[in-house]
Amino acid sequence: MSPSCPVEFSEVEYPQVENQRRQQFWDPVRLALFTLAIAAIIGIAIGIVTHFVVADDKSFCYLASFKITNIKYKEKYGIRTSREFAERSHQIERMISRIFRSSTRGRRFIKSHVVKLSPDEDGVNVLMVLMFRYPSTDSAERIMKKIERLLYPSLNTNQLPLTVNKQSFRITPINSKKMRNLLNSRCGIRMTSSYMPLPASSSTERIVQGSETAMEGEWPWQASLQLLGVGHQCGASLISNTWLVTAAHCFLRNKDPNQWIVTFGATIKPPAMKRSVCKIIIHENYDRQINENDIALVQLTIQVEFSNTVQRVCLPDSSIKLPPKTSVFVTGFGSIVDDGPTQNKLRQARVETISNDVCNRKDVYDGMITPGMLCAGFMEGKIDACKGDSGGPLVYPDKRDIWYLVGIVSWGQSCGLPKKPGVYTRVTRYREWIASKTGV
Numbered sequence: 001m002s003p004s005c006p007v008e009f010s011e012v013e014y015p016q017v018e019n020q021r022r023q024q025f026w027d028p029v030r031l032a033l034f035t036l037a038i039a040a041i042i043g044i045a046i047g048i049v050t051h052f053v054v055a056d057d058k059s060f061c062y063l064a065s066f067k068i069t070n071i072k073y074k075e076k077y078g079i080r081t082s083r084e085f086a087e088r089s090h091q092i093e094r095m096i097s098r099i100f101r102s103s104t105r106g107r108r109f110i111k112s113h114v115v116k117l118s119p120d121e122d123g124v125n126v127l128m129v130l131m132f133r134y135p136s137t138d139s140a141e142r143i144m145k146k147i148e149r150l151l152y153p154s155l156n157t158n159q160l161p162l163t164v165n166k167q168s169f170r171i172t173p174i175n176s177k178k179m180r181n182l183l184n185s186r187c188g189i190r191m192t193s194s195y196m197p198l199p200a201s202s203s204t205e206r207i208v209q210g211s212e213t214a215m216e217g218e219w220p221w222q223a224s225l226q227l228l229g230v231g232h233q234c235g236a237s238l239i240s241n242t243w244l245v246t247a248a249h250c251f252l253r254n255k256d257p258n259q260w261i262v263t264f265g266a267t268i269k270p271p272a273m274k275r276s277v278c279k280i281i282i283h284e285n286y287d288r289q290i291n292e293n294d295i296a297l298v299q300l301t302i303q304v305e306f307s308n309t310v311q312r313v314c315l316p317d318s319s320i321k322l323p324p325k326t327s328v329f330v331t332g333f334g335s336i337v338d339d340g341p342t343q344n345k346l347r348q349a350r351v352e353t354i355s356n357d358v359c360n361r362k363d364v365y366d367g368m369i370t371p372g373m374l375c376a377g378f379m380e381g382k383i384d385a386c387k388g389d390s391g392g393p394l395v396y397p398d399k400r401d402i403w404y405l406v407g408i409v410s411w412g413q414s415c416g417l418p419k420k421p422g423v424y425t426r427v428t429r430y431r432e433w434i435a436s437k438t439g440v
């Protein structure tokens with residue numbers, strides 16, 4: 001026998017004497033105790049294994065389509081960034097979520113997301129993604145049956161605000177690749193590596209008084225604009241797979257596309273992705289004296305591949321108006337004190353919008369705020385963007401957790417001073433300008 005083989009004892013080889021002694025050792029009481037102990041150990045082991053298998057949940061995704069018959073299709077439903085699409089989708093998502101959450105399987109449900117509303121002779125066709133969390137050992141088909149069993153009876157009740165045609169209801173499992181393709185063709189969606197949607201950020205402060213970004217993929221549209229041989233100069237926001245929006249003043253020093261590169265990811269070094277620049281478009285009416293029209297566009301030589309870490313932000317409809325004191329988020333690699341160094345790790349802060357009337361007060365910016373600008377921060381100061389954050393995003397999540405670019409870091413008197421909030425380029429004012437230059 002080779003030494004590596006496991007040694008096996010056969011009945012025949014087992015010495016008779018040993019057997020005899022064992023029989024004496026195993027009196028009935030001992031045997032009973034021993035059996036009990038073994039049973040307990042097996043029980044505990046099964047418990048532990050089950051616990052881990054169950055705890056190892058995986059997300060399962062489905063594509064559902066159905067007809068809603070008690071509403072009429074509106075042209076604006078065809079525009080995904082329109083208020084009409086957002087509101088109707090939100091209503092549908094709320095209705096579906098409520099059905100799942102009110103069931104015993106409620107905790108299995110993660111999210112529903114409308115991807116398309118299309119016209120139908122009887123009303124509106126809905127296409128939506130459904131996400132669930134189930135043990136990885138479960139099968140997509142079995143879960144689908146569970147979903148159907150749960151959903152069908154609920155769709156019948158006339159307590160629902162929307163009438164769903166039951167016959168039209170279809171559901172199919174989709175793999176994570178299909179799901180990624182579906183959601184990656186949208187803007188403003190943040191995903192973790194497990195394709196779980198990220199919750200709205202709970203972070204509070206940053207830059208001057210801020211926090212480091214929690215994870216890669218939290219602000220996937222954030223880019224760093226770097227001058228070759230010099231390094232990070234400005235932030236920028238990805239709005240399509242080739243275009244970024246930034247501030248015009250970032251190019252005061254150098255306008256040559258060949259001298260610039262763009263990086264993505266939550267750190268400058270190492271970046272998640274790197275691209276060269278082929279075109280820089282500075283607003284024709286940019287006025288450096290008064291910081292008017294502080295907006296520019298950057299086109300990448302090679303398009304980016306959207307992923308969990310690189311994603312575009314939505315541009316708001318030009319009609320969208322945020323009321324004062326709306327929570328918005330600013331991110332950047334800028335300094336954390338006035339005149340401090342660039343940060344390698346992306347930082348974030350929650351700030352609040354301030355009306356132009358308040359911002360133009362004599363004790364604030366004394367009339368320097370034009371309609372193309374937007375103030376955000378706090379009257380008591382402290383939390384603010386700072387040097388190096390310029391060109392970067394000021395974003396806002398709608399009720400469906402879709403993120404919109406509402407501002408571009410532009411200027412401010414020092415950083416975080418009381419009554420000197422950050423001033424941003426008001427993106428809604430430039431929505432048509434952006435479309436005219438990029439087609440986005």
Ligand code: ARG
Nearest residue numbers: 385387388389390411412422
């Ligand atoms: N202009 C600065 C830059 O080049 C950013 C100004 C933002 N300042 C502020 N206090 N919010 O990076």
